[in-house]
Amino acid sequence: xxxxxxxxxxxxxxxxxxxxxxxxxxxxxxxxxxxxxxxxxxxxxxxxxxxxxxxxxxxxxxxxxxxxxxxxxxxxxxxxxxxxxxxxxxxxxxxxxxxxxxxxxxxxxxxxxxxxxxxxxxxxxxxxxxxxxxxxxxxxxxxxxxxxxxxxxxxxxxxxxxxxxxxxxxxxxxxxxxxxxxxxxxxxxxxxxxxxxxxxxxxxxxxxxxxxxxxxxxxxxxxxxxxxxxxxxx
Numbered sequence: 001x002x003x004x005x006x007x008x009x010x011x012x013x014x015x016x017x018x019x020x021x022x023x024x025x026x027x028x029x030x031x032x033x034x035x036x037x038x039x040x041x042x043x044x045x046x047x048x049x050x051x052x053x054x055x056x057x058x059x060x061x062x063x064x065x066x067x068x069x070x071x072x073x074x075x076x077x078x079x080x081x082x083x084x085x086x087x088x089x090x091x092x093x094x095x096x097x098x099x100x101x102x103x104x105x106x107x108x109x110x111x112x113x114x115x116x117x118x119x120x121x122x123x124x125x126x127x128x129x130x131x132x133x134x135x136x137x138x139x140x141x142x143x144x145x146x147x148x149x150x151x152x153x154x155x156x157x158x159x160x161x162x163x164x165x166x167x168x169x170x171x172x173x174x175x176x177x178x179x180x181x182x183x184x185x186x187x188x189x190x191x192x193x194x195x196x197x198x199x200x201x202x203x204x205x206x207x208x209x210x211x212x213x214x215x216x217x218x219x220x221x222x223x224x225x226x227x228x229x230x231x232x233x234x
Contacts, residue, residue: 044169045199051172052195059177086155087147091123092130093204094138094146097197104196109185114142114197123147141182142197149179150198158209168202 098114105111119127119137127135138146153174157167164170178198184190 048169048172048199049192049195051169052175052178052198053191055172055175056178056180056191056194059179086151087123088126090147090151091121091138091143092127093201094143095127095136096204097146097201098136098138098142100200101193101197104200105189105193107185107189110183110189110193113183113185114139116140116143139182141179145179145183145194145197146201149175149177150201154202154205158205163206163210167206168199171202172198 101111101114116137116139121143124137127137154171157171178194180190180194184193
């Protein structure tokens with residue numbers, strides 16, 4: 001980007017042909033950058049997917065992930081790992097994962113496993129208040145996975161480390177075990193679907209976290225400018 005920009009700023013472009021050359025240079029640079037970033041993102045996504053799949057398989061082999069059953073998941077509604085308000089927010093975001101399930105899997109059975117047709121969780125209050133007929137309620141297995149396995153680790157990381165470049169990978173490596181029982185139509189589809197869901201959930205949480213931080217910085221900047229103006233008046 002530097003060369004065509006420098007030529008333009010220094011006034012070396014005198015004809016339409018020179019301008020066209022600069023435009024073509026811009027386009028080629030951006031195209032190459034997009035291609036390299038796409039390859040890099042694909043590689044990073046594959047690394048994260050491999051980390052999650054390894055943790056899922058190790059959890060199943062070692063028996064560290066608690067097997068899904070309806071009574072256990074109902075009793076986990078009051079798990080102390082996440083505050084009550086945060087549990088409601090995590091449940092609502094898990095519902096968005098259920099909504100996005102169609103884009104992550106083409107299997108009808110897998111998509112249906114993400115949605116609770118008859119929700120009765122203690123964490124559904126926020127979703128129920130926002131629901132005017134179009135929201136999805138996550139299945140007990142999906143809500144259990146997000147609230148009790150992922151959200152405690154993710155919240156701690158966001159509170160103490162901010163957002164470093166390899167934040168998503170760091171979060172995935174910090175997960176002790178991943179319970180994917182009850183998610184997916186079969187053992188072949190379940191692990192990969194869970195890996196995609198968790199990657200999407202962490203990315204979604206980062207987006208909301210950054211948006212909140214930006215709003216706080218804007219408010220603090222406005223407040224600081226207002227205080228300075230009042231100081232000048234006095």
